[in-house]
Amino acid sequence: MNDSHSAMFKLQGLQVRFGAVRALKGISLHVNQGEVVALLGANGAGKSTTLRTISGLSRPSAGNIFFAGQSITTFPSTKIVRLGIAHSPEGRRLFGGLTVAENLRLGSCSRSDTDGIAADTERMFSLFPILRERRPQLAGTLSGGEQQQLALARALMAAPKLLLLDEPSLGVAPLLVKHIFEALAELKRQGMTMLLVEQNMKLALKLADRAYVLRTGSIALHGSSAELLSDDRVAQAYLGAAQ
Amino acid sequence: MSDLVYILQQMINAVSLGSLYALVAVGLSIVFGVLKLTNFAHGDVMMVGAFTTVLLIGVGMPFIPALFCGILGAALAGLLIERIAYRPVRNAPDVTRLLTSLAVTYILENFGILVFSSSPRNFPLPDALNESWQFMGGAITFTNINLLTLALTFASLIGLGWFITKTTLGLGMRAASEDMSAAQLVGLDVNRLIVVAFIVASGFAGLAGILWAAQAGVIQPQMGFTPLLKAFVAAIIGGFGSIAGALLGGFVLGALEIFIVAFLPDAITPYRDAIVFSLLIAFLLFRPGGILKPNREIKL
Ligand SMILES: Nc1ncnc2c1ncn2[C@@H]1O[C@H](COP(=O)(O)OP(=O)(O)OP(=O)(O)O)[C@@H](O)[C@H]1O
Ligand SMILES: [Mg+2]
Numbered sequence: 330m331n332d333s334h335s336a337m338f339k340l341q342g343l344q345v346r347f348g349a350v351r352a353l354k355g356i357s358l359h360v361n362q363g364e365v366v367a368l369l370g371a372n373g374a375g376k377s378t379t380l381r382t383i384s385g386l387s388r389p390s391a392g393n394i395f396f397a398g399q400s401i402t403t404f405p406s407t408k409i410v411r412l413g414i415a416h417s418p419e420g421r422r423l424f425g426g427l428t429v430a431e432n433l434r435l436g437s438c439s440r441s442d443t444d445g446i447a448a449d450t451e452r453m454f455s456l457f458p459i460l461r462e463r464r465p466q467l468a469g470t471l472s473g474g475e476q477q478q479l480a481l482a483r484a485l486m487a488a489p490k491l492l493l494l495d496e497p498s499l500g501v502a503p504l505l506v507k508h509i510f511e512a513l514a515e516l517k518r519q520g521m522t523m524l525l526v527e528q529n530m531k532l533a534l535k536l537a538d539r540a541y542v543l544r545t546g547s548i549a550l551h552g553s554s555a556e557l558l559s560d561d562r563v564a565q566a567y568l569g570a571a572q
Numbered sequence: 573m574s575d576l577v578y579i580l581q582q583m584i585n586a587v588s589l590g591s592l593y594a595l596v597a598v599g600l601s602i603v604f605g606v607l608k609l610t611n612f613a614h615g616d617v618m619m620v621g622a623f624t625t626v627l628l629i630g631v632g633m634p635f636i637p638a639l640f641c642g643i644l645g646a647a648l649a650g651l652l653i654e655r656i657a658y659r660p661v662r663n664a665p666d667v668t669r670l671l672t673s674l675a676v677t678y679i680l681e682n683f684g685i686l687v688f689s690s691s692p693r694n695f696p697l698p699d700a701l702n703e704s705w706q707f708m709g710g711a712i713t714f715t716n717i718n719l720l721t722l723a724l725t726f727a728s729l730i731g732l733g734w735f736i737t738k739t740t741l742g743l744g745m746r747a748a749s750e751d752m753s754a755a756q757l758v759g760l761d762v763n764r765l766i767v768v769a770f771i772v773a774s775g776f777a778g779l780a781g782i783l784w785a786a787q788a789g790v791i792q793p794q795m796g797f798t799p800l801l802k803a804f805v806a807a808i809i810g811g812f813g814s815i816a817g818a819l820l821g822g823f824v825l826g827a828l829e830i831f832i833v834a835f836l837p838d839a840i841t842p843y844r845d846a847i848v849f850s851l852l853i854a855f856l857l858f859r860p861g862g863i864l865k866p867n868r869e870i871k872l
Contacts, residue, residue, distance in 0.1 A: 386753055410759030422754035424747045431743050438740050439759035487759060 336395075337362045337522060338414075338491050343392035345375075345382050352378040354546040355392060360491065365513075365523045367533040367554070370543035371567045376526040377419050379543070380493045383524075384416045385409050396491065410439045413490035417497065419526075421480040425469025429460055432468050432479055436486030445488065453482040456512050474505030481509070485516075492516070492523045498532065510536060530567070534558050542566045577711040582834040583827075588718050590826025591725035592787075595780035596803035597810070597818035598732065599773035604813045605749030606762075606769040607662070610804070612673045613653055614777050615796025616680035621646035621778025622695075622785040622795065623688060629696045639782050646778020647771045649680075654770040684793030692792040695785045721783045728779060729819065732772070736815060745769050749813060805852045811862030820863060 336359035345353040353375045360366045368376050381387045383394055385406040394402045401409055415436075424432055433453060437446045454461040457478040463471060468479055477497055484492060497513070498506045506529075513536055517523065527533035534540060534554040542550040542557070544566045550557065557563050596618065603611040625642030629635060657676045661669050697717060704715040736742035748755040748765045756762055777796075784799055785791045802825060803818075810821025825848065832844045840847075855862065 384757055386756060405761075406756040407759050407761045410757070416757045418754065418757055422751055422757070424750050424754065426750055427743065427747060434740065435743055435747050435755075435758050435760065438744060483758060 336360060337397060338524070339395040340379070340383070341393045341395070343379070343382065343394065344390045345378050345387055346390050352546055353382070353389070356541075356543070356546070356548050357392075358541050358548065358551070360522060360524055363520050363522055364539065365517050365525060365537045367525045367527060367537035367540035368543060369527070369530055369533060369540055369563065369566070370549075373545070374543040375546045376543055377495055380416060380418075380495050380524070380526060383409075383414065383493060407439070410487055410489075413488075414493065415484040415487040415489035415491075416493040417480045417484040417495065419495035419499065421476050421500075423468040423471075423476055423479055423483070425467065427468055428465055429468055429471070429479055430464045432483050433460075433486050436483035437488075439487050446486070449486055449488060453485060456485075456515065457482055472502075473500040474502050474509070477501050477505070477509060478512075481512070490522060492521055494523060494525045494527075496526055496528055498527060498529050506532070530563065531558075574711065577708050578834075581712050582830055584712070584714055584718070585834075586827040586830040587823070588714075588721060588787075588826075589830055590823035591722060592780055592784055592799065592822075593802055593806045593826050594729070594819045594822025595725055595776050595783070596799050597806040597822045598729070598815055599776040599780070600800075600803050600807050601813055601815050601818035602745070602769050602773040602776075604807075605815075606745060606752075606766050607658065607669075608666075608813075609658070609669050609673060611773075612670075612800065613657075613676040613680060614773070614803075615800030616677055616684070617646050617649050617653070617774045617777040618781025618784065618796040618799060619684055619791075619793060620649040620680070621781040622791050623684065624778075625782045626693070626695060626785070626791055635698045635701065639779075642782045643775050643778040646781065647775040650770040650774020650777070651767065653774075654767060659766075681793050688791075688793060690793055692790040695789050695791055697786050697789065701786070717783075717786050721787065724779060724783065728776065732776075732815070735772070741765070741768055745772075746815075802848075805848060807862075808852060808860075809855055809862055811864035814862070814864055817862050817864040824863075 338360040340356055340358050342355045342357055343353050344351070344355050356379065368379060370376050378387060382389055385404060389402065393400050396412060396414060401412065424435065433450055437449065440446055459475055460479060460482055463475060468476065471479060481497060497509055501509065510532055517536065525533055525537060534557055537554045539553050540551065540557050541548050542563055549566050550562055552560070596614070600611060600614050603609065603614065621642040624645035625638045628638040628641050633641070653676055657672055661672050701717040701720060702715055704713050706713050736746055744755065744760045744765050745768060748760060748762055752762060755765070780799065781796065785795060803822065806821035806825040807818045808821065809824055810819065811817025829844055829848060832847055833841050
């Protein structure tokens with residue numbers, strides 16, 4: 330669990346501020362190859378900020394981000410995606426005026442291996458069959474659950490080595506949440522490395538190998554999913570920030 | 573019978589004027605899409621295109637190559653404007669960016685005055701393009717430059733349609749217009765997309781400027797002002813920021829202006845622009861998203 334030296338991905342003392350607000354107060358975590366790590370915490374704890382900073386949308390005021398043996402802290406988003414970190418953002422953020430097919434195509438815009446892209450498109454359609462039917466439809470007209478599947482597929486089209494997921498169950502009907510998490514479990518079996526932000530703690534811990542709990546910008550707890558599932562302090566961390 | 577011919581002639585005029593508005597409005601919409609900025613300098617880029625063409629014709633270049641060089645000149649001007657003026661203030665407050673765009677307008681216009689003086693000059697259109705076609709005993713008339721305008725407008729718009737629906741760069745440009753951070757997250761290089769957007773938009777402005785000046789027969793440094801204003805109205809009527817909306821708005825506005833003059837009583841004709849701008853205000857108040865995008869907020 331502490332083999333952070335060989336970790337594929339690592340945050341070291343990451344700090345992010347928005348004006349006077351200190352959103353992240355120096356967090357460190359790591360993700361090993363093939364691992365699914367959950368990042369839990371109450372509203373406003375800094376989960377999305379962490380993911381956005383990894384992807385280069387926010388810049389840290391201190392600390393470092395390491396991926397595949399190099400510091401990517403100052404890299405632009407394009408380069409980060411090309412190195413193999415894809416991000417399925419909170420609220421999905423699809424291109425609503427573009428079709429499902431066009432959204433998928435843009436998901437692969439960082440690649441040039443035409444055959445690989447075609448094969449991955451097929452793979453997405455077998456992982457999320459509804460997307461095949463919806464191919465020519467505008468993304469903005471899909472249901473919440475369909476949109477979430479498209480958001481995941483769009484991120485996967487980048488052929489990432491590390492997948493960042495921000496609340497894949499948000500605004501999705503319960504039945505589809507189950508379907509989406511089954512798809513994520515399938516990806517995990519195939520060896521995909523993931524950093525998962527999820528409000529639904531039970532669901533996240535069932536999928537994840539390990540988890541970190543964020544509390545107002547600091548890591549309050551971390552441990553294996555099994556440990557954390559039976560730890561009352563996890564639930565307290567959620568309540569704690571809400572007080 | 574002659575009524576029908578008259579209507580036909582007015583329809584030709586409407587499409588001809590509308591296509592010019594559409595060309596300008598499309599560029600305005602493309603830049604607005606990626607930067608959320610009303611690019612007032614767009615009209616001056618038209619001027620750059622027209623002046624480049626006139627200068628090159630002046631040194632002996634034939635019209636058609638000079639036209640393409642004018643388009644390139646305008647595209648280059650757009651590229652430089654983005655790089656020098658807009659990029660440094662990209663994340664600044666809206667007011668700052670708006671003022672920057674006005675400043676660029678003044679700088680370009682004064683540069684135009686410095687180089688060409690502020691008095692109008694003739695546009696040296698080749699005689700062949702001034703030749704007119706007459707049908708039905710002169711009841712229907714159009715010139716070769718009218719035809720060329722239509723041909724170039726439709727060819728360039730079809731090219732644009734292909735670009736924004738079939739190429740990754742074009743799709744990326746539309747994606748960035750919808751959601752800049754999401755575009756970054758899929759790995760699109762937004763700097764590059766913005767540069768491409770400026771080149772395409774400015775190329776369109778250049779083409780529009782050249783055709784506008786060729787039809788009017790004169791050029792002057794402030795020539796971009798009126799078309800810019802009209803294109804702005806067209807873009808809002810159609811749906812600001814949307815390329816399809818700009819096209820639609822351009823043709824609607826062209827038709828409206830022609831038909832006001834052609835079919836309404838002479839007493840109303842002088843109020844053509846007043847009617848057009850009242851329509852603009854009505855749209856801003858009651859349907860700010862334009863015909864295509866009801867209820868979407870627009871920002872200057
Ligand atoms: N762009 C921003 N400008 C100012 N403050 C911000 C910005 N983004 C985030 N914050 C602040 O940073 C803190 C962390 O926000 P963040 O979105 O990372 O939380 P979160 O853990 O993802 O919450 P949620 O569960 O609601 O998604 C919050 O206090 C938030 O208000
Ligand atoms: Mg969040």
